Amino acid sequence: MVIIIFHFFLIYSAAAVGLAPPSTYLDGCQPMSCKRGAPSVRFPFQLKGRQNESCGSPGFNLSCNNKNQTVLELPKSVKLLVKRIDYVKQMIQVYAEDGCVQRQLPNLTLSSSPFEFMSDYYSFDSTYKNFSLFKCAGEGWSHYGSYYTIGCLSREPGSYVKYTSSDYPNTDLFHCSRTMDLREVPEGLISDESNNLYFNWSRPECGDCEARHQGCRRNDTKPSGFECFVIPIKHMGTRTKLMISGISIGSFFLALSLSVVLYMHHLHKKEKDAQGKIEQFLEDYKALKPSRYSYADIKRITFDFKEKLGQGGYGTVFKGTLSNDVSVAVKLLNNFKGNGEEFINEVSSMGRIHHVNVTRLVGFCADGYHRALVYEYLPNESLEKFIFGDKGENHFLGWEKLHEIALGIAKGIEYLHQGCEQRILHFDIKPHNILLDQHFNPKISDFGLAKLCSKEQSAVSMTAARGTMGYIAPEVLSRNFGNVSYKSDVYSFGMMLLEMVGGRKNIDVKVEHMSQVYFPEWVYNRLDKGEALGMSIENEEHDKIAKKLTIVGLWCIQWYPVDRPSMKSVVQMLEGEVEHLTVPPNPFASKEEMRAKLPINRELPTISE
Template sequence: MSMKLFKARFTSGAHKLVRTMLIYSLFCFILAVNVAEAVSIQDDCKVRRCNHQDPPVRFPFRLEGQQSPHCGYPYPGFQLSCSENKQTLLKIPRSLKLLVKHIDYEAQRIDLFFPGRCLWQQLLDLNLSAFPFVKEQPGFSRLKVYRSQLAESKYTLFECSSQDKALYSRYKVACLSTPGSQIIAFPSEYYDYPENLLNYSYFRNFSTPISPYGIRFQLRWYKPDCGDCEAQGRGCRLNNNNSTKEQTECFYIPKHHIGLGERLMVAGIVLGSSIAAAIAIAVGWRYRLDKKEKESQVKIEKFLEDYKELKPSRYSYADIKRITNHFKDKLGQGGYGTVFKGRLSSDVLVAVKVLNNFKGNGEEFINEVSSMGRIHHVNVTRLVGFCADGYDRALVYEYLPNESLEKFIFAAKGKDRSLSWEKLQDIAVGVAKGIEYLHQGCEQRILHFDIKPHNILLDHNFNPKISDFGLAKLCSKEQSAISMTTARGTMGYIAPEVLSRNFGNVSYKSDVYSFGMLLLEMVGGRKNIDVTVENTSQVYFPEWAYDRLDKGEEFEIRIEDDAQTGIAKKLMIVGLWCIQWYPVDRPSMTVVVQMLEGELDVLTKPPNPFASTDPTKTMGATIPRKPVNRDLPTIAEME
């Protein structure tokens, strides 16, 4: 496959696919990352241990450095840590460190052990003002000591000489005593003080919920209350959805805990599968598109082979880029492609319509070339050549500097129309003759199906030329109707029978209807349906115009003299004849040309095309009284 074909594949539909694939892959990646992040958030709260012999640490406790703050209860006392030799520690402000030996989560008790040699010294320096179990606050709210049943004990310490040590050896605090003096401690409940106690030196008072004589303790907490969750075999955690940060909730613990590595692997499999599925879909789409495009290309090549005798110039895609100076000067954008200004030579300008890639089955391209290649008329745009180079297709027309009629008849509100009434009549006659030629002047009848101001181009002398044959159909001149599976054209210009067969069969009279709507827009200088007008009766201009014509009233159009009035009235009468609801009531384009070139006096007033069974209706979308009994013969469309 050539580089040109490869590039062409990805210039339109393929670009969209690539963008869609990138967005889809990005979505899958973000999803996988979010899963991994959610797993990470959940995984950092799983049960931890300092070593395999120490108790497991989970809510309401958390292990510092291994579990995030949200994993534990947000009060002092629930934060544990690992020592340098991998032992579980509970730190009590400011300096007391107790080893954690066991945690009963259901009974909400924790067993602690003091590893040092002088608990008295630790308790003397201890500051328990911020610790929950000292005050009746949430957290460790009650203490039970193995060797002392006191919830909180008070002690008075005295200093005496070493000579009296035998008398009060049972109260001696050995680790605080020195060879020259000894420290003795009396509990506050002790009333049998010795007589010579006043001779002793007062050392200090202190109170503690921990017995300084014990080295092993059992603490109990009452809040948070997770005992019920533990009894049911469920976990306990903070309720993040609750406005109160201290509220807890129970949750089910999976029997098999999936680790972070396993979850990331699952996320990777999901991501990989999604990308693989997307690639498979893309490959299938690409294959289907290639197959469709190849069939279209074969169809086009066969048509062009049969079309050689008509001698339109065929250009390569490289020629098209050279002619348009690499698509530098854009003239307009349409549903089937983009039009660029080009130059064949120093004095020959062209308009190049580059068709959209991967659109349809080549029918629009074949229609345009086959229709315009047969036409040689002053009022039809001349096809200079075409390009059918692989996936690249383009049509080359003569360049018309004054663009389309739409630009001139739809003047801004309050401004004079830029074309005179005489020039408007010349344009109307020219368009009518061009359509007449399409219907009668070619070997086969060409039905345009998209007559509208946008498709009427003007040369340097404002001579009209019909363009854009993308919707055209060919049929024999002996036949008066064609079959159609779907409606085609632009709303507002489509004949009633194209939308509903209740009005008759589709024929060349459908172009007559579109031309009639074109004439009425030329007279009104505005779209036939205009909701911006001040008078609601003028919203649908054709019906308003017929009502004025029927009553002999003025048209409220800016006209300078009687001659211009006659032109406006003639164009309006012919337009109203052309938009009759039923095809058989419309004149042929040959008759239309005669009417436009003839005198106003010989024209008769047309029937009311807006008559309805409901006389109160004022809009044009009404049902005529006339029954439908005019069946025209139907023939198949010719390829």
């Protein structure tokens, strides 16, 4: 605010000072100009009609034309427009209005003026010669011998104008006729085609006065004819001083008042913006929290369950559309299954999750016996479709995309374990529960078996095994392998990762050799021996990706939870280079070998559900 006040004070003070009488010359010859931005006219120049003749030196005549352009008048009747006057270097820059100064050369007698022609801003041209102009038939050229063409005078079709020094014999001028003779013309002036001319004057020598920021005026009593003088400032009267002081003080308080108003407006706008942000946040938060729908709403959203997407033991999934044309997937739960635990798990878990790799729960329905869950719609269905070929169909996504999907799933699980207020254990990580959006970005779904626990605790108690066979961690089936914890999700992720690499179920009785029935054990043996993994690999980069996914998957399916990495470590391994990974211990060794590697205490603290 202080800066604003100071800024306005300077502005109004400057305005007030501007009302004071300007610096004046004692003889009344104040500098003048034809218009704003035009060169300032002062001694030795004199502006006709606006200054007295005594204000200038003889021959330094300037005037204003009907366009208020400054005009330099040279003998005899030559008029050039003034572009700039340098009083310190005593130089004036001029140009012809029609762009052809040579057209006025017949009227120029530069020797009768106080000016000397300069070939450029720094160089004098003291060479004065006599020239003859010739009008010649045919097309013009730049020069021939000592004969030169004047471009701006050679615009008549079929002819051109040449000039030549009178000191040279007039030969080779066939088809030409003499038009005029010029006397005492600077050679550079007749040949200049730039229309940007410079003239210099040597007397009166006012350059030193100007350099000292003093005035220069005519004084016929002096031998030089001029004198330097200090430009006085006219003293203001008491009334003028009071007027200027009043204006300054009034301007200051006006600026102060305006600053206060602006500052208050700024505070009000800032407060209004803050309130708007709060309102927007509350609106966004309301949109992010799951909405509750009635059964009639569910029927309307699904158009009376018109388009069926899938069916399972949990219920049936239908496609629906919200009022804002957003597609959703509606899972209608079976009324006869369970006691509502799956429904409660889904709503309580997914209602607090907002992550790019987790399916968003848009809303739910709990209307009498009708229960339904409304999710965002993901058009590419589940990962299962793309890693398990059905009836010879090939939906392989490519190794780069498989790696992206694996990394996205790992980040989603890491978020469930560490990113929420309470740790969420999914307990059913498998390809069928990984959905893909339109860009094949993975999203974890189906939290019907999920459990919540504190992030400070490492294990949960369970009365019965939960999950899908083939993905259930050993400790979920038998406590001999340790307590159930978030490491159970790591095991399920590892089994799914190996399925992504192998393109088939982990247990497949349809293979030709019995040794390949349990794929994880088969792939570990080949990896340990440095043999090919038996998959379609096109190049070295694809081989590195397959090897990386295999090693990470084998680390994740270690039998004992404490031997498995956390999901944070899994993400780091997937983002790193395969050369930095080590092959894990064989998870399929005999029970005695595994016990020999166990530390004395592998127990984890247990919490109730």
